[in-house]
Amino acid sequence: MKKDKxxxxxxEVSRRDFLIGAGSVVVGGAIGAGITYPLVADNGDGxxxxxxxxxxxxxxxxxxxxxxxxxxxxPGPTIxxxxxxPGPTIxxxxxxPxxxxxxTKLTINGQxxxxxxxxxxxxxxxxxxxxxxxGSAKKFCDHGACGACTVIMDGRPVLGCMTLAVECEGKNIExxxxxxxxxxxxxxxxxxNDVPQCGFCIPGFISSAKVLLDRTTTPTEEEVKQALxxxxxxxxxxxxxPKAVLEAAQTxxxxx
Numbered sequence: 377m378k379k380d381k382x383x384x385x386x387x388e389v390s391r392r393d394f395l396i397g398a399g400s401v402v403v404g405g406a407i408g409a410g411i412t413y414p415l416v417a418d419n420g421d422g423x424x425x426x427x428x429x430x431x432x433x434x435x436x437x438x439x440x441x442x443x444x445x446x447x448x449x450x451p452g453p454t455i456x457x458x459x460x461x462p463g464p465t466i467x468x469x470x471x472x473p474x475x476x477x478x479x480t481k482l483t484i485n486g487q488x489x490x491x492x493x494x495x496x497x498x499x500x501x502x503x504x505x506x507x508x509x510x511g512s513a514k515k516f517c518d519h520g521a522c523g524a525c526t527v528i529m530d531g532r533p534v535l536g537c538m539t540l541a542v543e544c545e546g547k548n549i550e551x552x553x554x555x556x557x558x559x560x561x562x563x564x565x566x567x568x569n570d571v572p573q574c575g576f577c578i579p580g581f582i583s584s585a586k587v588l589l590d591r592t593t594t595p596t597e598e599e600v601k602q603a604l605x606x607x608x609x610x611x612x613x614x615x616x617x618p619k620a621v622l623e624a625a626q627t628x629x630x631x632x
Contacts, residue, residue, distance in 0.1 A: 479491070482507070482547075486554070491506040498539060499534075499540070499544055500536030502541040509551050511551060511552035517537075523535065528549070529548065531587065532587060562621070562624040584603055585617075587603070
């Protein structure tokens with residue numbers, strides 16, 4: 377390089393040498409990015425012109441982006457699945473004692489009775505076999521269809537054969553014996569109008585009629601028939617019952 381520089385200073389550089397040198401400079405500049413090289417040329421009158429040329433190289437860089445994973449929560453219903461896991465079946469035998477008699481307090485016609493009864497005993501059976509009241513303890517159909525076992529409990533007619541005695545504890549029960557002992561007008565009016573025949577159904581009829589007269593002493597004949605509609609008479613003296621009840625109502629009003 378020093379030799380070439382000396383030739384340039386002495387003006388001994390030919391056109392061919394200049395082109396070769398310039399080409400070398402350009403090639404070299406293409407290799408080194410950002411490097412400057414001087415260019416020397418003959419100005420035609422024996423002088424030398426020097427020009428500095430900056431050579432740059434553009435390098436394209438390709439970068440592969442790393443894979444990005446993002447977890448997104450999507451709202452939706454929660455699904456629960458029950459999975460049966462097989463396992464041994466465990467069987468345990470437990471001895472349950474059978475229910476026995478229970479001491480039950482019953483208030484009947486104003487008197488308290490303590491009776492030992494089975495849980496399945498009906499009021500009709502208890503009145504007959506434990507208390508000894510045979511009047512309203514008639515067992516006719518035993519299916520709640522005839523009304524012969526009707527008694528009064530807390531002011532309403534109930535069927536003795538369809539009512540468990542243990543459920544009557546704390547209730548006020550009234551039977552035909554209590555109605556007769558109180559000398560209720562129904563007793564005399566039923567006898568006066570010759571209503572009873574066999575007499576089997578009469579306690580139930582009188583109990584149903586008393587519930588009506590306890591509510592009103594001025595019932596209509598239709599109201600009497602409606603009140604007695606749940607009672608059946610095997611002797612078919614139905615037409616006499618309303619007359620007897622209406623006369624008893626008149627007596628309660630003080631009219632006879």
